[in-house]
Amino acid sequence: MLPRACIAGRKGVVFDLTKYEMSDTNAPVFANPLREGLLSRALAEPCSLVIFGATGDLTHRKLIPALYNLNSDGNLPPALSVVGFARRDKSDEQFRGELLEAAEKFSRQKINPELWDGFASRISYHRSEFNNVEGYHELARRLDEMDKTHGTRGNRLFYLAAGPDQFETILNNLRESGLNIAPEGGWARVIVEKPFGTDHPSAVALNSLVEHAFHERDTYRIDHYLGKETAQNIMVLRFANAIFEHLWNSRYVDHVQITASEPLGVEGRAGYYDKSGAMRDMVQNHLLQLLCLTAMEPPTDLSADAIRDEKVKVLRSLRKIEGADVAKYAVRAQYSAGTVNGKRVAAYLDEQNIPLESETETFVALELRVENWRWAGVPFFMRVGKRLPKAATEIALHFKGAPPVLFNQTGGTQSSLDDNVLVIRIQPDEGVSLRMSAKLPGTSLRIEPVKMDFHYGTSFGRPTPEAYERLLLDAMAGDATLFARRDEVEEAWKFVDAIRAGWESGKDKLAFYRSGSWGPSEADALIERAGATWRRL
């Protein structure tokens, strides 16, 4: 039996609980017995969340609405303060007013004024230039004060939502001001938004810079695709359903197609996009992450590192596409004028702020090979593009056909059967479908493909939380499972850089495709060579 006012801590150490006050960051963190059974995930810890670039788009469209929704669902820790760090001069009140306006527009839940007031009272604004170290010292004093008044226990979560060109300055100043080191008993973590560099050397440099200030275990590289329910469901589908896993290999899978298409053009992001292109903007991060989740081996457990270890192995198993292979296995293209959703749209080169001579790719198609035991000989086709007919992100596993006997004979009266296809739809209309063959009712034998379809939206009814909600909560809870690790990012860049080097050597010409089409004929030829065709979405 424990003595009065004492309770066992995490490791069974007995603490005297009466001597701690709100300001005491050395107070032991012990389990709240009332939490038992109420949460099946790690609990978000009290902290101060500092957002660098607090007046930007990301903060207004994603971060604040996500925080509001978490608050509205009662998922935020009771002691949380949000500090917006930016250059513009404004008061706390002005800042909160702007955030409210944005939240009303972008929050998935309607804003309740009473709830907003309570939430907004936790938000404050800190004006400083990013390169002014004194601003960081001032921030440190402010956070210390908040620990005393808000009970945030010395925990700090820094969110780099500013442009990537500011990362170095911010990280250096965080280190210079000592903010990267939490007071004893607390933690200091950093969330880094993509892009994580622009190539392998710059990613290594950025990672070193981050590592100089924060330990890898305190670094959270955000790829919002991993926060999506369906991306998280890939592992559940594979490893919680025994029927799939033993088919999930080269013996049964003919090929895999990963598609991310969007009808939008550059939409005001011309400056960024023209430097980046589809390969850096989508393939290096989102699509390779989806590939990893699809191709990885079962992790030893569900810890962040066990999962990320398996993902890195996939990236290391990718056959490098370089030199002459680039023209063979990679297609890059740019959209020309055309029609999307019934509207005439301009060519990429005619978009505002795009240089006339730009060779930036807005479409990429790749044939990848994961050279390991499981996937030997199975091509993974990837396509991503702008100004395509519709918005869709999905992974499709095309299974090998049934033996060519009985129903599967070509020629004669019986046509060949469609392959079974398992499709994991990431967005929109999240879900899973399986195509199979069925006999048409009637006296003659005719076989047609039918689809079994599972839709998240109509099956579970409840609204799907935004990816940023999950990711913010995970960072507060210290769960890095859905964040990219340093070696993942660097391996992905190595793979992408080799292809880009081939393109930049000038041997491979940029192709063009009409806006509103499914990409250039070169992409069709790429997949047809393997005896397959792109899925019609």
Place this chain on the structure above:
Amino acid sequence: MSTTDTLAISPGLPVEIGRIDKELGKLWESGDDSKTRASLINLVIYTESAESVAANTDLISRIASDHACRAILIFANPSAPEPAARAWISAHCHSTGKGSSQICSEQITFQLDGQTSAAVPNVVFSHLDSDLPLCFWWQGDFPVDPDENLWSWVDRLIFDSQTWMEPSIQFDRVCGISHLARSRRVLCDLNWTRLLTARFALANIFDHSSVLVDLPNLRDLSVTHAPGARTTGILLVGWLAAQLGWKLESVLGSHCFRDKNNNEIRFHLREVEGASISRVEFNSPTMEILLNREANSDFFHAVIRGQSIPEFTQILPAGRDSLREHLLMELSRGGLHPLYAKALKAIRPLLGAE
């Protein structure tokens, strides 16, 4: 219930019981392609009240928009003089928000009069959607002799202890059912689900480290519940007792708890119009914690006052205090309810005492 009870409104298309599957099939053949039949669970509702059939049909319709199901509503009238069985079928369709497509759930309604009311197991088993979980909501009192044939197939047994006139007897019966054959059955007391947001709010308050340290020092607890919701209040007290290791002590009809250090914890249950749980107050020698819910509010307001910390407040979600919300929450959360049994055990002697 009188022996002349019958359904005041038709709960769908009347069909012969032997032709239900065929008639359901026709329902879909005649529909257009924009309608998709969907089902995640079998939801069976048993009632002996004719008046509740319309309310249950309405509830199923609203549940189905979030939780597609095969619903089987059974109105049993055992005291009817003549044995008779009648059935109706209907569909509840809801727009998916994308074009004209609709997701539809099927409902089969039975009226079982006289001796045929004993045919509940057969009626249920003949009309389940195969391979889907069976959630059985028993409305009203449980029978003295449970039908093992029926209960052993139920995955989730739903009931609402708030409606019971004799909770002590009913809890005994439900425990008896839970011990029958299958180990997979989960007891789902909507009265426990009703407490979820209050439990969540209280846990949230104690997530605060400076409040958490006072948790072992609580000495007074007061829970305010709505008229007719005494068991709800008792279950909340039971949950706190189980989680905090309090033991119930009863001396000459008065009750208190003792903590692990033998300190006395006094508790009071108060009845006031409002939400099922409208107020919870804790006191320790150094802290006061108040969780309050105004009538019709969707939020709890928490106020924490302590000697060593400045007063602070919190607003926490309370959800809607409606059967639909509780049932939806129960169906959505799933899982086992191990704490329910612990909570019940902690306050069992209080269930018979006023």
